[in-house]
Amino acid sequence: MVEPDRASSQTVKAQLALRDLILSGGLKPGDRVSELSLVDRLGMSRTPIRMALVRLEDEGFLEAIPSGGFAIKAFTERDVYDAIDLRGMVEGFAARIAAERGVPGGLIRDMKNVLRQIDDIAALPDLSVDHFSEYVDLNGRFHALLAEAADSPVVRRQIERVSNLPFASPSGFVMVQAKLPEARHILTIAQDHHHCVVRAIEDREGMRAEALMREHARLAQRNLQLALGNQGTRNLVPGVVLIRRGAVV
Missing domain, CATH: 1.10.10.10 (Winged helix-like DNA-binding domain superfamily/Winged helix DNA-binding domain)
Structure with a gap:
């Protein structure tokens, strides 16, 4: 046995x-x-x-x-966008209840420490694939800390569940992003979202924290849209063979 x-x-x-x-x-x-x-x-x-x-x-x-x-x-582009939106909704809820209930100072410090490390990467004059690989790890750590900040086993399970949906992971398209001309611009926006949501949680601004995380998830949609429209990066999308191209309404 x-x-x-x-x-x-x-x-x-x-x-x-x-x-x-x-x-x-x-x-x-x-x-x-x-x-x-x-x-x-x-x-x-x-x-x-x-x-x-x-x-x-x-x-x-x-x-x-x-x-x-x-x-x-197989999945339509709309299926993928819906999965990403759903992840944004659940993470947004986690951010809101973290702000409303309060988060221990040690956990806030851990989140800020991760963001400082990402800031160091974003400040580099040239961003390589290795730098984005490091960013994937740090980004995953930040999102895990956000789930922890909600202090809810129920919410954490749902974040894990939705993040396992096809293409919904917070870092699902980051490595593709490394190959895009807009790479640094997208990274800068994502990092600004990270900093703003931590401040909103600290300031107990629940609705703002929720809105920021929902908007943050939309960056993954933008990455996907840019990647699929670029012949040089389309084949870098994990699981691209599963995605049927088509209009998204």
Whole structure:
């Protein structure tokens, strides 16, 4: 019998491997997948693969087929924008209740320390892919601290859940941004949002903090729009094969 911790670890491993396979184009929209078809491909047993398939269906990457198994889903640009908007709504709510309830000084200091490190990157005369890679880590840390600032296990779970939706992660398009001519401009705006939301939380301005985080999420939409419209960066979008081009109303 597999120990619970080991079983959970194997499930996460299978989930990440299968997600990478989908996002890299190894599996394309409409492709059918089943436990048996993935055993050899992933080199794992059926149980963690079965659980990984269920989790990825829950995240939106797969849809169940009535006859059995799953199919890889495709997404419209509107689907992606909706996922990003939803993440902005949940993070905005987290920022609002953090401001209304108050946040311990140590946590505020941690957030400001992360922002100082991002400021150091933004001040560099030239921004390389390595700098943006460092920014991805720091940006992820800032958003994690924001979720912590809400002091609500319920809200934190929902942020984790929505951030796992296809293309909704706070850093989902940052590495693509590194290749865009507008890279520094977008980074400057994003960092200003970060600083402003921390000030709003400190000043107990809940509605302002919420509005800032919702607007902040819109930058990811802008990154995506710029990336998809640029032939040189389109293929850098993780999972671009899953996105169907079309008008967004």
